[in-house]
Amino acid sequence: MRVADGPWYELRPAGPGLSHIVERHVAPWMRCNMWLIHGRDTNLLIDTGMGLRPIKPEIAALGEKPVTAVCTHCHFDHIGCAHEFDHRLGHAAEAMDYATPDLVRSCASSWIGAELLTALPHEGYELKNFRLTPAPLTGHLDEGDVLDTGDRVFSVLHLPGHSPGSIALYEKATRTLFSGDVIYDGMLIDNAWHSDAPAYEDSLRRLKELAVEQVHAGHENSFGRERLHELIDCYLAGGQRLGDPAAWVAEQAP
Numbered sequence: 001m002r003v004a005d006g007p008w009y010e011l012r013p014a015g016p017g018l019s020h021i022v023e024r025h026v027a028p029w030m031r032c033n034m035w036l037i038h039g040r041d042t043n044l045l046i047d048t049g050m051g052l053r054p055i056k057p058e059i060a061a062l063g064e065k066p067v068t069a070v071c072t073h074c075h076f077d078h079i080g081c082a083h084e085f086d087h088r089l090g091h092a093a094e095a096m097d098y099a100t101p102d103l104v105r106s107c108a109s110s111w112i113g114a115e116l117l118t119a120l121p122h123e124g125y126e127l128k129n130f131r132l133t134p135a136p137l138t139g140h141l142d143e144g145d146v147l148d149t150g151d152r153v154f155s156v157l158h159l160p161g162h163s164p165g166s167i168a169l170y171e172k173a174t175r176t177l178f179s180g181d182v183i184y185d186g187m188l189i190d191n192a193w194h195s196d197a198p199a200y201e202d203s204l205r206r207l208k209e210l211a212v213e214q215v216h217a218g219h220e221n222s223f224g225r226e227r228l229h230e231l232i233d234c235y236l237a238g239g240q241r242l243g244d245p246a247a248w249v250a251e252q253a254p
C-alpha cells in the first residue's frame with residue numbers, strides 16, 4: 001500500500017462555527033467524525049480519531065485558540081490524538097481506558113483489519129502494530145455538566161449503553177446534538193465487551209424526548225429529527241444492531 005500523499009486529515013466547514021474533520025485514509029465505514037466547534041474564547045474538539053498521525057500540525061484551526069478535547073467515549077477510533085491536547089475531558093467511568101488504553105479495552109482488537117486503511121500514514125507502517133498513546137483525562141464530564149465556549153453553551157448528557165461512559169453534547173439554542181456513537185446513521189454496536197443493551201435502550205428513549213433538530217454523530221452522515229426517531233424506533237424494535245464485528249468488517253472490505 002502506498003504512503004498517503006498530502007495531509008492525513010481534512011477539515012470541511014459544516015455550518016456556522018463548526019468544522020468537520022476526517023482522517024482521509026481511514027475507510028469511510030470505520031473512521032470517526034471529529035467536530036471542531038469554534039467558540040469565542042475556546043474551541044472544542046469532539047473526538048480525536050485513531051491517532052495515526054499527529055493532528056495539531058495539520059489543522060491550523062487547532063492552533064488559533066485554546067482547544068479542549070472532548071472524547072465521547074474511549075474507543076480506539078475516537079481517542080487517538082487526545083494526548084496532543086492539554087485539556088482532555090471524558091466520563092469518569094472510562095478514566096482508566098484513557099489513562100492506560102489497550103487494544104482490547106479500546107475495542108481495537110475487534111475492529112482493526114488490514115482493509116481499514118486506503119493509504120499508509122508513513123513509510124513502513126503496519127496496522128498490526130497499532131497502539132494508542134495514553135491520554136489520562138484532565139477533567140471528568142457527567143450528566144448536567146456544561147461546557148461554555150464564551151458564546152455557546154453545550155450540556156453534557158450521559159448516555160451509557162454502547163460503552164459505560166458514552167456522552168453526548170447538546171446545544172439547546174440550536175437544538176443540535178453531538179452524539180458520538182450513541183446514535184449514528186448506521187448499524188449500532190451494543191455488544192462490545194463493556195456494552196449494556198438495556199442501558200442503551202434507556203439512553204435512546206431519553207434521546208427521543210429531547211428537542212433535537214440536527215445530529216452530528218460519531219460516524220456516517222449528519223441527520224435530522226425524523227431520521228433520529230426512525231433509527232431509535234428501529235433499534236427499540238430489535239433492529240439496527242451490528243452483530244458480529246468480524247463478519248461486518250468482511251462485508252465492508254472492498
Ligand SMILES: [Zn+2]
Binds near residue numbers: 073
Ligand atoms: Zn465506539
